[in-house]
Each structure stands twice: as structure tokens, then as C-alpha cells.
Amino acid sequence: MRLRAGVVSDCGRVRSANEDSFLLRPGLYAVCDGMGGARAGEVASQMACLGLLSVDPASADAEALREAVIKANTAIIQRSTSESELLGMGTTLTAALLTDDTLLIAHVGDSRAYLMREGELAQVTDDHSWVGEMMRRGELTHEQAARHPHRSVITKALGTDMVLDPDMLELTVAPGDRVLICSDGLTGMVSDEIIAQVLGKGDDAQTAAQELVDVALLNGGEDNVTVVVVDIQASDQAEEDGDGSWSDSRILIGPSDRRSTAAAPSGIERLSQNARERLRRRGGVLRAGAVAADDAEGETEDQEKGGSVEAGKDESAPATVPPPEGEGSKKKADHKPVDKRRRRRRWLIAAVIVLLVLVLAIGSFAWYNSTVYYLQVENGKVALYQGLPWDFAGIEFSSVYRLSSVDYLALTPYERGQVDSRELLSKKEGERFLDGLSTGL
Ligand code: MG
Secondary structure, three states: OEEEEEEEEEOOOOOOEOOEEEEEEOOEEEEEEEEOOOOHHHHHHHHHHHHHHHOOOOOOOHHHHHHHHHHHHHHHHHHHHHOHHHOOOEEOEEEEEEEOOEEEEEEEOOOEEEEEEOOEEEEOOOOOEHHHHHHHOOOOOHHHHHHOOOOOEEOOOEOOOOOOOOEEEEEEOOOOOEEEEEOHHHHOOOOHHHHHHHHOOOOOHHHHHHHHHHHHHHOOOOOOEEEEEEEEEOHHHHHHHOOOOOOOOEEEEEOOOEOOOOOHHHHHHOOOHHHHHHHHHOOOEEOOOOOOOOOOHHHHHHHHHOOOOOOOOOOOOOOOOOOOOOOOOEEOOOHHHHHHHHHHHHHHHHHHHHHHHHHHHHHHHHHHHOOOEEEEEEOOEEEEEEEEEEEEOOEEEEEEEEEEEEEHHHOOHHHHHHHHHOOOEOHHHHHHHHHHHHHOO
16 A cells, blocks of 8 residues: 655644644654643654654554653653753644554544545544543533633643553554544644545645645634645555655654744754754654655655645643643643733732832831931021931931920030931930930030
């Protein structure tokens, strides 16, 4: 059998960056939906895709696929705990390994794999999401889940728990089958019925992937959306079509970094330097283009020219929704608004703290100012002032507390010296001085 694949990844119409990643390698295909804010989600999803490169697509080795996912999980956790800006990052992963007539799927999170056979579309993965679990328990209908405020809470992801048990599925496939792998940016925006209609039109894999993304964008594009379509064809069909030969040297990983409308080759360039270096070390060849078709030179050329891979947008993770019982959960959607809310809250807290410190400082000063006194001459008479003998910008910090009837000029040199010193006194000391003057003591 021969495989033809198409991919489109778009940041959508709401997010500011794309944290989805995909991997296309002949026989091995994956979609990962990162979460974590800033660039953390993108790092996590890319790490997950790169982690799959250890799997040999030529052999249907479920254990190798499972091990690769578990190792990627460990690597993501280690990196997120060692780099503060990546703390809490995570990603979904749905990977399909196609070898001969065997389709192996590794799955964690709420990205999905579907199989289209003879016009019938079947979801083959279970969503590891709060609403998914509620639906399986019969506590939510499909319609309720689609609108549920907790629909973006996922219950399993790479990056959250050192112990990870990915779902592993094995199916037998046949020529004519069509595999779809996608992030929830598609399934949150487009119903299964519409997906089936688009996939059933018979367009080539790349056209179908593009059309699915277009529908998601038309319906709002609220999330990053990544679609991989893989067509399983009979070998002789490929030969008849002159589709070229299988090549295991073509690997496509993307998109990466911030939003861009650049074509596919630029999408490849957006791979981080580290990612490219790791890929090179693994012997992979980065191929520009949105299609990692196992055949079809024409299709690949089209991608290189026009490219439908778009680098995307941002999302992050609020933790405002309680996780389902017994499992850590992570919310993926609405990251940007939550970041804004968090920033606003931080500013508010900082403003309140500054205000409290100011009030405390002013209060302390006012209290101290009310407890000190000094002597000064007021209209030729000796007076006791309350407060500090200072002024600032025309504001005096003291006022006459008691005015005596004693002329300054009548004081002895010693007494004048005491008045002139403006030494700070207690109220008792000041009054005793004035009393001594008036009584002649
Ligand atoms: Mg998503």
C-alpha cells in the first residue's frame, strides 16, 4: 500500500500564536496541541513530535511507539521543571503509525484520530477530556458537551505526570481508507457530519486538509487548528498514477513560533534551532512544503510553491476549572483572555500593596509628627510648636501649640540658646520650659 498525506496548520482567528505541532514522516503522522502560555505550549508540542522520530515507521512496533511517547513525556516534564518560563507546559499527542495494513495509534489528550472507510467516518480515539469522560458515563450528551464551559479541560496530557499511560490502538486498514488526525481546533468548530462530508468528496489529502481548516476558520477559528489527512492507496494505484516512490527521507515538522501567513517553507524555517539540530542529529531531512507525501512530486511541489502551512497563534492554560476526580487536568483554551485577567489581577494586587505601604508610611509620619515639639519665637513671644520644624513645598509640618506671654528679648542668654536650638522636645519638656519662664523659675 502507498500513503499520501496532506497537512494544514493554522493559528485560527482568535489566538495570537500557534502552539499546535505536527509530524509527517512516511508512515508516521502526529498532531500535538501544546498548552502552557507564552511559547511553552509550542515547545511542548514540538518536543512531543520530535520524540516520535525514534520510531521506525517501517515496523509496526506498538511498544516502540508507546516508549517514544513516554520518553517524550519525561523529557517535557524535565525541561518544564528546569526552565522556569516553561513551567507547566504540556501537550496532547495523537500519532498514527501505518505499516502495511496495520494502523497503530498512540493517543493522549483531546486531539483526535478518525478513520474514514466507505463513506463512513468513525472517531477511533477517546477524548481525554472532562466532557469526554462525562459523555462516556452518559452524563452529558454530545450537544451539551459541545457547548459546555469545561469542554477545554483535558484529563491527560504529556507534561503533567511522570506516569503516563497512553491509549494504544491497533486497526487493520485497507486501500481506500482515509485517516484524519486533528487538534481540537477542528473538532471544536466543525461537526463530525461536516468533516465526513468534506473527507467524502474525494479530493486529494492536501485539498481535504485545507478545506477542513477553512471550514474551522469560517466557523470562528477559535483555536489553533491542525489537520493531517492520510490516504491509504493500493500500491498499483500509485504506480498507475505515477506518484513516485516511497521515500523515508522526507520529514515535516511544524509549524512553529508566532503567527505568520508565510508559506510552508517559512514554516519549516520557524522550527527552533534546537529542533533542527536534533532533527539533523537523528538523520532526518527537513523538507519544505506542507505535504510529506510519500509519493507525488507534483503535490509536494505545489506545497513548496504556495504552501498552506501557516504558523499560528497562541493559547495558554487557566486552572480555573476543577479537574475530574482522580486525575490532574489541564485547561487548554482561552489562554489569552486568562493571561490578560492574570495580568490585570497582578497589577491590581501590586497597586493595593503600594497604596497600603503609602498609607502606612503617611500614617506613621503623621503620628510621629504629632508627638514632637520645639520652641520658637512667634510675634516676639516664646511659643511651643507641635510637629517637626520643617516645611516642604510650602507645607509646614508644625503649628503653634502654646503661645506664652514671655518676650524672647526678656530671656536669659541660656534660655535664648534653648529656643534658638529648635531641639525636639516632648510635650512635657516644652510645657515645663514655658511654665518656668512665666513663673520666673
Ligand atoms: Mg487546541
